[in-house]
Amino acid sequence: MKSKIVFLMLILLVVSLNPAYAGSDRRIGTAGAQELRIPVGSRGTALGGAILADVKGIEAVYWNPAGLANLEGTEAMFSHQPYLADINVNFAGVANTIEGFGTIGVAAKIVSIGDMEETTLEFPDGSGRTFGPSLSVISMSYARILTNRVTFGITGKFIYERIFEVSASGVAFDVGVIYDPGWNGFKMGMVLKDYGPQMKFNGIGFNQPLDNRPARPLAATFDLPSSLNIGMSYTATMGPSQTMVSGNFINNNFSMDMWQGGVEYTYDGKYCLRGGYNYSSQENWQYGLTLGGGLTYDFQGTKITFEYTWADCDVFDANQYFTVKLQF
Numbered sequence: 655m656k657s658k659i660v661f662l663m664l665i666l667l668v669v670s671l672n673p674a675y676a677g678s679d680r681r682i683g684t685a686g687a688q689e690l691r692i693p694v695g696s697r698g699t700a701l702g703g704a705i706l707a708d709v710k711g712i713e714a715v716y717w718n719p720a721g722l723a724n725l726e727g728t729e730a731m732f733s734h735q736p737y738l739a740d741i742n743v744n745f746a747g748v749a750n751t752i753e754g755f756g757t758i759g760v761a762a763k764i765v766s767i768g769d770m771e772e773t774t775l776e777f778p779d780g781s782g783r784t785f786g787p788s789l790s791v792i793s794m795s796y797a798r799i800l801t802n803r804v805t806f807g808i809t810g811k812f813i814y815e816r817i818f819e820v821s822a823s824g825v826a827f828d829v830g831v832i833y834d835p836g837w838n839g840f841k842m843g844m845v846l847k848d849y850g851p852q853m854k855f856n857g858i859g860f861n862q863p864l865d866n867r868p869a870r871p872l873a874a875t876f877d878l879p880s881s882l883n884i885g886m887s888y889t890a891t892m893g894p895s896q897t898m899v900s901g902n903f904i905n906n907n908f909s910m911d912m913w914q915g916g917v918e919y920t921y922d923g924k925y926c927l928r929g930g931y932n933y934s935s936q937e938n939w940q941y942g943l944t945l946g947g948g949l950t951y952d953f954q955g956t957k958i959t960f961e962y963t964w965a966d967c968d969v970f971d972a973n974q975y976f977t978v979k980l981q982f
Contacts, residue, residue, distance in 0.1 A: 682936065685908035686876035687813050689765045689789040690826060690848045693717075694733050694745040696961035696977035700946025701916025702930020704900040706885030707832060707843035711979065712747040715761045715795045718830040718845040718883070719807025722749055722757040722797035733977040738970045742766045749795070756798035765789035772818065785818040795828075805832045811848075813878075819859030826850035826878050839889035848880045880907045896920045910936035916944075924950045928963075940968045946975070957981040 695713040698705040706718045712731045714721030728750045735743040747761025765788065772783040790813070797807030809828040815821060830845030852875040861868040887900035902914040916930035926948040932941040946963035963975040 682909050684877070685879040686822075686853060687789075687815070687824065687826075687848075687878050689743075689763065689791060689815075690811070690813070691879050692735075692737065692743055692763070692765065694735070694743070694763060694975075695731065696733065696946055696948065696963040696975040697918075697926075697928065699965055699973075699975050700928035700930060700944050700961075700963040701900060701918060702914045702932050702944045703904075703912075704885060704887075704902045704914040704916035704930055706830070706845060706883055706900075706902055707841040707887040708889070708898060708900055709832075709843070711981070712749040712759055712761065714797070714807065715747055715749070715759050715793050715809055716745075716763075718832065718843050718885075719759075719795045719797050719809040719828055720805045720830040720832040720843065720845070722759050722795055722807050723799045723805035723832075725749055725751050725757050727751060727982055729979060729981040731977065731979045733975060735973060735975050737765070737973065738967070740768055742768075747793070756796055759793075759795040759797075761793045761795075763791040763793075787817045788815075790814045803834050803836065806830075811850075813853065815853075815855075817855075817859075820855045820857035820873075822853045822855040824850060824853035824878070826880075839891070841887045841889075843883075843885045843887075845883045846880070847883060848878050850878050850880075852877055877908065879909075881905060894922045910934050926961075938968075940970075942966045942968070955982060 693699050693703060694716045698709065698713055698717050709717045709721035710724050711729045730748040733745040737743045743765050745763045747759060749757055749759030751757045767787040769784045769786045771780045772785060774781055792812045793809050795807060795809040797805060799805050807830050811826045813824045813826060826848045827850055828845055828847045832841060832843045834841050854875040855873045860870045882905040883902060885900060885902040887898055889896055889898040898918040900916045904912040912932060912934045914932050916928065918926060918928045920926045928946045930944040943966040944963060946961065948959055948961035950957055950959045959979040961977040965973040967973055
């Protein structure tokens with residue numbers, strides 16, 4: 655009964671939002687807070703993002719919060735990504751399962767752009783001052799097993815962007831479910847990501863002299879890059895080996911739709927090889943092939959996992975993800 659109610663609510667939500675999710679090439683670049691779309695963690699990225707139906711642990715805070723519900727005990731994760739044009743993306747999070755209540759997770763994603771020199775109309779070659787733009791997303795998630803078939807999760811995000819003397823803040827929400835129909839390893843997942851009110855910048859950096867007094871123009875508002883994500887996965891087990899095949903469809907509000915696919919081979923629950931692919935009909939699409947792997951080591955009751963992903967990028971250097979997980 656609970657599973658039917660959850661799916662009915664999600665279907666009604668999708669139908670009600672359908673006009674807003676008419677992504678097209680004419681809307682590309684009109685949304686802000688793009689740091690929300692930067693993926694985290696090596697497992698999901700190595701699978702090309704096709705992890706909605708089979709995500710687990712603290713990594714689910716980004717991909718689909720419903721995956722947190724299946725966590726046993728406590729897990730902590732740190733991920734580092736040298737991003738485009740010398741930008742660094744760091745992610746850290748921890749989740750804990752409370753018996754009879756559910757799973758709670760908290761995480762932070764920090765995008766460091768590096769120092770820049772200020773230039774103005776009076777000093778086009780530099781004023782001598784430097785600044786370092788920063789983009790931050792602080793998340794809190796709650797997930798729960800509703801039935802033996804359905805898990806549910808929700809993530810609230812606080813977004814903060816600062817560029818020198820102006821800043822913007824806002825909130826966004828992810829709502830997701832994972833459904834296991836009991837069909838020999840088949841799962842389905844769905845998540846509405848980054849849905850929230852508009853944001854806008856403000857601060858003394860906008861001040862301009864007007865009649866010998868400072869005046870501050872009103873900045874325009876901007877939308878969040880929300881999306882509707884649907885995924886499926888199938889896992890086949892043969893002795894100590896497991897092979898998982900997965901696929902996603904993503905309906906983006908402010909860009910063209912995406913298709914993602916991935917394959918993961920796991921031996922003895924400790925050694926993993928992964929591969930994936932991203933496709934979009936968007937002109938000059940940057941991403942494609944992804945490859946990665948992982949190794950889990952049990953040290954005195956604590957599982958330590960090291961993971962790596964290489965992701966092809968058409969113009970810039972390939973993206974790389976380095977991840978460490980601790981589960982105890």
